[in-house]
Amino acid sequence: AQTVTQSQPEMSVQEAETVTLSCTYDTSENNYYLFWYKQPPSRQMILVIRQEAYKQQNATENRFSVNFQKAAKSFSLKISDSQLGDTAMYFCAFMKRPGANSKLTFGKGITLSVRP
Amino acid sequence: SQTIHQWPATLVQPVGSPLSLECTVEGTSNPNLYWYRQAAGRGLQLLFYSVGIGQISSEVPQNLSASRPQDRQFILSSKKLLLSDSGFYLCAWSVGLAGGSEQYFGPGTRLTVT
Numbered sequence A: 001a002q003t004v005t006q007s008q009p010e011m012s013v014q015e016a017e018t019v020t021l022s023c024t025y026d027t028s029e030n031n032y033y034l035f036w037y038k039q040p041p042s043r044q045m046i047l048v049i050r051q052e053a054y055k056q057q058n059a060t061e062n063r064f065s066v067n068f069q070k071a072a073k074s075f076s077l078k079i080s081d082s083q084l085g086d087t088a089m090y091f092c093a094f095m096k097r098p099g100a101n102s103k104l105t106f107g108k109g110i111t112l113s114v115r116p
Numbered sequence B: 001s002q003t004i005h006q007w008p009a010t011l012v013q014p015v016g017s018p019l020s021l022e023c024t025v026e027g028t029s030n031p032n033l034y035w036y037r038q039a040a041g042r043g044l045q046l047l048f049y050s051v052g053i054g055q056i057s058s059e060v061p062q063n064l065s066a067s068r069p070q071d072r073q074f075i076l077s078s079k080k081l082l083l084s085d086s087g088f089y090l091c092a093w094s095v096g097l098a099g100g101s102e103q104y105f106g107p108g109t110r111l112t113v114t
Helices: none
Strands: A003-005 A010-014 A019-021 A024-026 A033-039 A046-052 A064-069 A074-079 A088-095 A104-106 A110-115 B003-007 B010-013 B019-026 B032-038 B044-052 B055-058 B065-070 B073-078 B087-094 B109-113
Touching: A003 A088, A003 A104, A010 A019, A019 A110, A024 A074, A033 A064, A033 A074, A046 A064, A046 A074, A074 A088, A104 B044, B003 B087, B010 B019, B019 B032, B019 B087, B019 B109, B032 B073, B044 B065, B044 B073, B055 B065, B073 B087
Parallel strands: A010 A110, B010 B109
Antiparallel strands: A003 A024, A019 A074, A033 A046, A033 A088, A064 A074, A088 A104, A088 A110, B003 B019, B019 B073, B032 B044, B032 B087, B044 B055, B065 B073, B087 B109
């Protein structure tokens, strides 16, 4: 079974600075996807970024980028130029393979606070 | 574009009462549909998923059941609620067959069982 671990329950960052959120996972699969989801106070889950395990290049979406270390089973999220609207819970998630019965396995999440 | 709706947004129900939460998706056909539950301060746990009308797979044995009476409608039910059923329930969809890997979430329903 797959597990996703987010060991930091809370983090805080000054507006405009950079912050990195950590995530590790455990799997015996070779083909899988990794995701970061954001859950703001509204509680709507929003997809931030995804990474395919077979791609060596780290995914990037505007101010969000990941550091994917497949051998170490590590998948961290870097938020550059933090904004107040980035305040939210962030969940790391694993999917064994794309398809109907490929469920998302979530970590427990980390609460990020961006200070003005 | 695709949208996903859930209702009600908030629900307070006594122990032992029935439950029906509804999820509908617009703008796509034959989606895969999912029900998740999020306990306070925790990650999401998959409860049910469906690849088509009448096809339901359960991930966790519990007091809940799911049904898919129409292609883009997914219902979460219970005959008798327990206190432990309290939580935040999220519906999600993804592209059917081998289309894609992302799951897109609805706004959720906050259920409090008293």
